[in-house]
Amino acid sequence: MDFDTNNTTPKREAITFSATGSEYFRIWIVNLLLSIVTLGIYSAWAKVRRNRYFYSSTHLAGSSFEYHGNAVAILKGRIAAVVLIGGYNIALRVSPIVGLLMFVLLAAILPWLVWKSLQFKLYNTSYRGIRFGFGGSAKEAYKYFLWLPILNTFTAGLMTPFLHQRLKRFQHTQSRFGSSQFSFDATVGSFYKTYLLFFALLLGGLLVLIFVVFGSVFASFAAHANDATKVGSLLFAIGALYLWMFTVLPLFLTMIQNLIWNHTRLQQHQFQSQLTWGRTTFIMLTNLLGIVVTLGLFSPFAHVRWLKYRLEATSMLVHGSLDEFVAATGQQVSATGEGMADLLDFDLSM
Amino acid sequence: MHADKQEDRATLAARYFDGQTSRLYHVTLSVRDGMAVLAGDIERSCPLGELHVSERSSHAVRKVSFPDGAYLEIADQAAFNDLLHDTGHRDGWVVRLQQSWRGALLATVATVLALWLSYQYLLPVVAKGVAYAIPQSVERQLGQGVLDFLDKHVFEASKLAGARQQALRQQFARLATPGNSTPEHRIVFRKSKIGPNAFALPSGDIVLTDEMVALMPDDEAIMGVLAHELGHLQQRHLTRRLIQTSAVGAGAALLFGDVSTVVATLPPLLLDLKYSRDVEREADDYAITMLRQNGIALEHLAQVFVALGKLDQGTPYLSSHPASAERVERIRAAQR
Ligand SMILES: [Zn+2]
Numbered sequence: 001m002d003f004d005t006n007n008t009t010p011k012r013e014a015i016t017f018s019a020t021g022s023e024y025f026r027i028w029i030v031n032l033l034l035s036i037v038t039l040g041i042y043s044a045w046a047k048v049r050r051n052r053y054f055y056s057s058t059h060l061a062g063s064s065f066e067y068h069g070n071a072v073a074i075l076k077g078r079i080a081a082v083v084l085i086g087g088y089n090i091a092l093r094v095s096p097i098v099g100l101l102m103f104v105l106l107a108a109i110l111p112w113l114v115w116k117s118l119q120f121k122l123y124n125t126s127y128r129g130i131r132f133g134f135g136g137s138a139k140e141a142y143k144y145f146l147w148l149p150i151l152n153t154f155t156a157g158l159m160t161p162f163l164h165q166r167l168k169r170f171q172h173t174q175s176r177f178g179s180s181q182f183s184f185d186a187t188v189g190s191f192y193k194t195y196l197l198f199f200a201l202l203l204g205g206l207l208v209l210i211f212v213v214f215g216s217v218f219a220s221f222a223a224h225a226n227d228a229t230k231v232g233s234l235l236f237a238i239g240a241l242y243l244w245m246f247t248v249l250p251l252f253l254t255m256i257q258n259l260i261w262n263h264t265r266l267q268q269h270q271f272q273s274q275l276t277w278g279r280t281t282f283i284m285l286t287n288l289l290g291i292v293v294t295l296g297l298f299s300p301f302a303h304v305r306w307l308k309y310r311l312e313a314t315s316m317l318v319h320g321s322l323d324e325f326v327a328a329t330g331q332q333v334s335a336t337g338e339g340m341a342d343l344l345d346f347d348l349s350m
Numbered sequence: 351m352h353a354d355k356q357e358d359r360a361t362l363a364a365r366y367f368d369g370q371t372s373r374l375y376h377v378t379l380s381v382r383d384g385m386a387v388l389a390g391d392i393e394r395s396c397p398l399g400e401l402h403v404s405e406r407s408s409h410a411v412r413k414v415s416f417p418d419g420a421y422l423e424i425a426d427q428a429a430f431n432d433l434l435h436d437t438g439h440r441d442g443w444v445v446r447l448q449q450s451w452r453g454a455l456l457a458t459v460a461t462v463l464a465l466w467l468s469y470q471y472l473l474p475v476v477a478k479g480v481a482y483a484i485p486q487s488v489e490r491q492l493g494q495g496v497l498d499f500l501d502k503h504v505f506e507a508s509k510l511a512g513a514r515q516q517a518l519r520q521q522f523a524r525l526a527t528p529g530n531s532t533p534e535h536r537i538v539f540r541k542s543k544i545g546p547n548a549f550a551l552p553s554g555d556i557v558l559t560d561e562m563v564a565l566m567p568d569d570e571a572i573m574g575v576l577a578h579e580l581g582h583l584q585q586r587h588l589t590r591r592l593i594q595t596s597a598v599g600a601g602a603a604l605l606f607g608d609v610s611t612v613v614a615t616l617p618p619l620l621l622d623l624k625y626s627r628d629v630e631r632e633a634d635d636y637a638i639t640m641l642r643q644n645g646i647a648l649e650h651l652a653q654v655f656v657a658l659g660k661l662d663q664g665t666p667y668l669s670s671h672p673a674s675a676e677r678v679e680r681i682r683a684a685q686r
Contacts, residue, residue, distance in 0.1 A: 018409045018410065018411075019409055019410065020408075020409050023407060023408055023409050025454065026447075026448045026449065026450075026451070026453070026454035026457075027407075027448045029454050029457045029458050029461060030444060030447050030448045030453065030454065030457045032457075032461050033457045033460050033461045033464065034444070036461060036464050036465065036468075037464060049405070049444075052404065052405065052410075053405075053407060053410050056404065056407070056410035056411050056412075056413065057409055057410040057411075059411070062365075062374075063365065063367075063374065063423065064410070064411040064423065066413065066421075127372070128367045128372040128373075128374065129367030129368060129369040129370075129371075129372070129419065129420060129421055130367075130369075130370075130371070130372050178372070297458070322372055323371070323372055323373045323374060324371070324372065324373075325371065325372035326370065326371050326372075
């Protein structure tokens with residue numbers, strides 16, 4: 001083990017996020033306009049602008065992150081994605097057989113693309129001048145992004161927590177900062193526990209809803225078949241259902257993100273994630289409300305609020321100093337990283 | 351050192367990273383004779399032309415990168431802006447737009463306008479073009495499953511006598527159609543649980559419910575209903591609608607996708623209602639032309655909507671349609 005030799009107590013370094021909704025709103029609206037006017041071509045540059053702003057606003061121990069993605073590489077990736085998805089949809093319409101062939105083709109290249117986009121994303125992120133990176137082999141990518149998910153469909157989804165753990169383990173152990181490797185030690189059992197708790201709560205709440213709310217709705221149906229009350233109480237029941245979903249879903253999100261990051265370290269430095277259910281639910285519900293009420297204009301503010309909360313709930317327990325990382329040896333990373341298709345927005349659950 | 355007052359003012363604190371290790375160097379930055387000069391934990395200088403400066407923003411850290419991957423982080427935005435100004439550096443126009451509230455307001459107005467214009471004018475044209483470009487055989491496949499589904503869940507076999515069905519089909523087949531192409535179609539009769547209804551599927555099936563046949567005052571009115579549905583087929587309304595809603599859906603998902611898919615499903619639903627009213631008018635116009643061409647008085651078509659208008663509001667046939675009174679008015683106006 002490579003623990004700190006001085007054996008000092010770890011220093012907690014919290015992530016801070018200095019971006020504001022109002023500044024991001026201006027960046028977002030200008031980017032949106034330019035993307036619309038250029039029929040989507042500008043969206044690649046917009047993505048670079050947005051990421052640069054967010055990365056440069058994310059600070060850890062006094063230094064900020066940096067995004068290096070190249071807009072032309074992103075544009076190439078987006079064109080490829082449009083061609084693939086469009087081709088698939090057309091193929092499906094032309095004949096089921098051509099559609100099936102196209103589906104097989106997609107399934108065959110998708111894991112490779114996901115793997116490459118993970119590499120692209122991490123390689124183009126740096127902190128203190130040192131780039132992140134992603135290793136792994138194509139064989140592993142196919143295992144985690146294709147074979148295991150296919151296998152999972154035959155188990156009626158019972159394997160999902162196991163699959164989730166394996167996927168995160170793959171992502172977090174293959175990631176590195178310079179030449180330092182990340183590690184991940186959350187067990188399959190802990191994933192199953194989280195999923196089970198979530199489903200128990202979800203089902204319990206649904207049962208209560210069905211008995212109480214729907215029961216009274218049906219009762220009112222039977223009592224007076226007036227159109228207005230019928231529609232009103234049905235809407236109320238559906239609203240209650242949605243509200244419950246929006247209350248339980250954040251629970252799962254917080255539990256799983258805390259689980260993942262509390263079991264991730266970079267060498268001897270341990271990550272900590274302290275999201276809370278109440279705050280997550282509050283932010284998600286108010287964001288949704290804000291977006292609906294403002295017809296979408298609130299969405300950049302919503303994005304920043306959510307990102308700020310998630311990032312600032314994360315901290316790093318630094319053992320020793322953050323001064324001793326070194327860049328990966330040689331420049332072979334850049335050769336694989338540059339020009340890579342950035343097809344899917346895949347991130348480390350952050 | 352010959353540091354004069356002016357140079358002192360232009361010196362500011364920065365954090366330097368060499369791009370090889372994560373070590374933090376505290377330095378000061380100043381500009382002399384077109385060169386950026388670093389002093390402190392590390393000494394280095396570089397011509398201004400080889401440096402890259404990150405975009406201006408009020409809340410993100412500003413960075414200056416050297417050609418070899420080393421870079422500076424500068425926290426004091428105001429002082430750095432002054433320094434940049436002295437060197438003649440100028441922000442790009444996108445950055446200037448992003449940084450001013452007036453620019454953002456202008457962009458907001460322009461975005462809303464662009465979205466509205468493309469929804470109002472561009473999308474219908476594109477959807478029409480795409481719909482007509484799709485071969486009819488493909489379109490048929492698109493709608494194939496719909497009737498099967500409806501038969502399973504909504505319809506029963508028609509109680510109408512076979513001879514009566516055949517007579518109505520033949521009467522409609524004898525009518526001349528407007529324009530030069532007649533869309534392939536098939537008239538099917540069904541008994542429904544949802545009351546009087548008539549609609550056309552992309553598969554070419556025109557479905558007429560027994561209740562609709564019973565509701566019509568005379569056979570010419572039924573011909574009017576069929577002509578209206580044939581108009582939907584001729585103008586490929588269902589396919590166009592499918593294309594439009596999926597385009598709006600994709601657009602909405604792009605706009606709000608990050609935050610919630612629930613929000614993204616709302617706009618297509620809302621926008622669809624308005625579209626269907628336009629489409630109904632187009633189909634009415636087709637029926638008007640067709641009846642006129644065959645010497646059938648338009649009053650028969652008007653009577654269709656009078657009959658439908660008397661029904662309880664909330665019938666699916668009426669929900670997405672213009673008010674019946676308005677349609678009767680239009681048809682009678684065409685008659686004059
Ligand atoms: Zn119609």
